[in-house]
Every structure is written in structure tokens, then in C-alpha cells.
Amino acid sequence: MTLFERSRTGTATTNFGKYVLRYVRNIIEDARHLGEVTNDLIDLPDGELRVGLGHPPLHSKAALLLRSWSNSYPLTRISLRAASDHDIVFTLRNRLIDAAIIPQFALDNGLASLPLYRERIVAALPHGHPLSNRETLSIRELTKERLLVPSKSYVEQHTYFHLAQIGSQTHIPVHYGGILTLLSQVRMGSNVALCNAACQELQPCGLVFRPLDDPNAEFDVHLVWRTEAEDALLGRFVAFMRDLVRDRGKSPCV
Numbered sequence: 539m540t541l542f543e544r545s546r547t548g549t550a551t552t553n554f555g556k557y558v559l560r561y562v563r564n565i566i567e568d569a570r571h572l573g574e575v576t577n578d579l580i581d582l583p584d585g586e587l588r589v590g591l592g593h594p595p596l597h598s599k600a601a602l603l604l605r606s607w608s609n610s611y612p613l614t615r616i617s618l619r620a621a622s623d624h625d626i627v628f629t630l631r632n633r634l635i636d637a638a639i640i641p642q643f644a645l646d647n648g649l650a651s652l653p654l655y656r657e658r659i660v661a662a663l664p665h666g667h668p669l670s671n672r673e674t675l676s677i678r679e680l681t682k683e684r685l686l687v688p689s690k691s692y693v694e695q696h697t698y699f700h701l702a703q704i705g706s707q708t709h710i711p712v713h714y715g716g717i718l719t720l721l722s723q724v725r726m727g728s729n730v731a732l733c734n735a736a737c738q739e740l741q742p743c744g745l746v747f748r749p750l751d752d753p754n755a756e757f758d759v760h761l762v763w764r765t766e767a768e769d770a771l772l773g774r775f776v777a778f779m780r781d782l783v784r785d786r787g788k789s790p791c792v
Contacts, residue, residue, distance in 0.1 A: 584613035585771045590626040591618050592640035593759070594717060597736040599655040600639055600759065607778055614771065630764060636772050641734075642758040651760040652780055658735040659755040660747045662720075664727045667746070674751040686713045686731040688720060721745060 540552050551559065589604075596618070604616055619626075619635055626638045627646050645651055661675050669675055669683070713720045717733060724731050725744040738747040749755075761779055763772060 583611060583771050583774060586615045586617055587637065587771060587775055588617050588619060588635040590629055590635045590638035590640070591620045592626040592638055592644055593734060593736075594620050595736045595740060596639075597655070597657055597734070597759070598739055599657075603654060603779060603782060606782055607775065610778065611774075627762075630762065633764070636767070636769065637761060637763040637775065639759060639761055642760060645760060645762065648765065649762040650765045650776075651762045652776065652783065653758045653760050654779070654783060655759055656756050657759055658749060659732055659757070660735050660738055660749055662724045662731045662733050662737065663746050663748065664724055664730075665744050665746055667727075667730065669730070670746045670748065672748060675748045676751050680730060680732070684711075684729040686711050686720060686723065686729045688713055688717060688731075688733065 540554065543550050543552055608614070608616060619629070621629060626635070626640055627644060627649070629635050630638050630649065631646075639654065641657075642653075661669075661680055663670050669679060672679075711729075713723070713731070715723075717737065720731050720733065721737060721742055723729055725742065733747075735747075761776070763776060767773075
């Protein structure tokens with residue numbers, strides 16, 4: 539098979555040579571493209587990030603931030619771990635997770651933190667409850683009902699959110715069974731409850747949610763990590779979240 543022919547006037551490509559050269563050029567182009575893809579992948583980290591969730595369920599704002607990370611770094615994996623606020627902090631300190639998403643009142647002085655977004659406190663009521671016809675509710679109205687609060691929230695809500703209508707002498711039953719059993723108890727008509735707005739996003743059947751008329755019924759949600767952590771993947775994750783929050787500006791409370 540002859541690819542080139544030499545003559546007195548120079549070297550010329552045969553018809554078969556031209557046919558082969560088309561394939562050679564394609565191979566070279568594919569090799570160049572493969573080199574570009576490989577160079578891009580060299581800078582992509584891989585590995586697992588264990589992120590604790592201190593105040594479930596996961597809010598859509600947090601989900602959007604984590605999805606942005608996953609889209610930008612597809613070789614990494616985010617594994618969510620759920621527990622109470624204080625358990626999450628203990629787990630983080632003992633290096634069983636890498637970072638955590640927790641409300642402001644669970645912050646610990648020994649941890650670095652970054653505010654991610656703000657979240658509202660809402661009232662959960664059973665479908666058909668007389669107060670469900672109202673667009674907003676006051677704490678004073680709720681305390682006349684069989685009001686429940688999650689086990690770790692009463693002191694923080696009274697201290698940080700200044701829901702002064704509750705009053706320091708008002709006895710509010712505390713629910714210790716977790717957010718799902720709290721909502722289940724409301725659903726069966728036994729109580730009304732306070733919870734974070736992310737619960738509303740789940741759209742649980744048999745429940746209605748109403749915002750509170752207190753402008754202080756909201757809280758910051760933070761990303762926290764150990765100040766002494768030296769993991770390169772965690773460092774990139776924190777920097778990515780910081781840039782993402784800064785670029786999007788201060789997120790409105792939802």
C-alpha cells in the first residue's frame with residue numbers, strides 16, 4: 539500500500555494516502571481532546587465529605603448549595619448524617635464527620651462557621667384547625683392551643699428569637715421524639731407545633747403551615763467545621779461555599 543509517491547516535481551499523496559490521512563487527522567484530534575479533558579480532571583478532587591445535619595429536614599436553600607458543589611466537583615460524594623444539634627457538634631469534634639449544617643443557637647466557640655441562609659419558624663397545624671384559616675399567627679394565639687416545641691428549641695427560641703409573647707412563666711410542653719413524630723402528633727389532631735420552615739417544603743399530608751407574625755421568628759443557619767482541620771477537600775468545600783454565598787448575596791429568609 540503506497541501512501542506517497544516521489545517524482546521529479548516532489549512528493550505527492552496517493553488516493554489511498556489521502557484516505558488514510560483523514561483517519562489520522564481524526565485520531566490526532568481525538569487525542570488532543572482527550573488531553574484537554576484529562577487536564578481538566580487533574581484539578582478535580584475526589585473523595586467523600588461527611589456533612590452533619592443538625593436541624594432536619596434539609597432546607598431547599600441548603601440543597602441548592604450542596605447541588606452546586608456536586609455539579610462543580612462530580613468526583614466527590616456528600617454523605618449527610620442526621621442527629622440533634624449537640625450530637626452533631628460532638629460528632630464533629632470527634633472527627634466522625636467533616637462539617638455540619640446547624641442553626642445559630644447550636645454554634646460552639648471551638649468551631650469555625652459560615653452563615654449560609656436564614657430560615658423562619660412556622661406553626662404546624664392539623665388540616666381543618668380553626669387557626670388554619672388565618673394567614674399569619676401569633677405566639678399568644680398558639681399558647682392558647684396545645685402547643686408543642688421540639689426538644690431543643692424552647693430556650694433558644696425564647697432567648698434568640700425574642701418571642702416575648704410566650705412569657706417566661708408560660709409552660710410549653712416539649713416534644714422529645716424528633717421532628718417526624720412531632721409532625722405526626724400534630725397530624726392526628728392532638729397538638730399544634732412550632733417547627734422550621736423546611737418542614738413545610740415536605741408538604742406532608744394532613745398538615746397546614748402558617749408563618750408567625752413576629753419578625754424575630756427566624757434564625758441563621760451555618761456551615762461549621764473544626765478550626766484545626768487540614769483536609770484539602772474540606773478546605774476547597776468551605777471556600778466554594780463561601781464564594782457561592784458571597785456571590786449570591788445575603789439570602790432572603792424563607
